[in-house]
Amino acid sequence: MAQRSLTIRAELDQINRICQAVESSAVEAGLDERAAYAFQLAVCEACENIVVHGYSDRARGQIQVDISVRPGELRVELRDTAPAFNPARVEASPPSPSDDPPVGGLGLYILQKVVDEIRYDRRQGENRLVLTKRKSEAAD
């Protein structure tokens, strides 16, 4: 199992570093290009949520990232010290395309739709979010 870790300042212009690491790890895990992109997008949305809504106006913290690559599976663990927030427990409704879709909550909807498994816990003042994406059988 290959692992890589990085720590970023919780700033919007730093999130791309995580996206790039996720994308290259997704290739190593054997995800196809579209699954790799979708997972990169979901991780990006989770990070944006931490920066914009988690740390908000408070003193900026950090996001620590651990990426684990197994054959056919990619796992990304995000840790931050923003106030407790479990994105898996938010009911993110699909946008209604027929009339005037709300623009809020899109990021969480994308996160929940793309990721195969979301685990969250809070330990010693730290949010720990583990996102897992598996290679689909159809991709073999």
Added chain:
Amino acid sequence: MDIKVTEHKRVMVVEVHGRIDSSTAAEFDQAVMDLIEQGKKNLVLDLSDVEFLSSAGLRTMVSGRKAVQPSGAIKLAGPSQRVKDTLEIAGLDVLFESYADRESAVGSY
């Protein structure tokens, strides 16, 4: 991200290159909303060279669509596979008419 705005037969074409993510979306938003404030309501977004589109960019597209209706529209020219994937994942692909290239998108107005 680079943005280029051109006018073709009274249709404004917004050509975007690179990533539309949370750190660049404000610039994309400003480009689109500036046109709408100037009364330009027939827009084409050429997203053929966009390698990443997050919900931050989708918010501009959805808000812009609402702002130009009912007299105008936002149509897509040759969206990249990744743009199509983001729209499809978010369930918003049905909101935007999509054309193979810029000429056909402009010609549809």
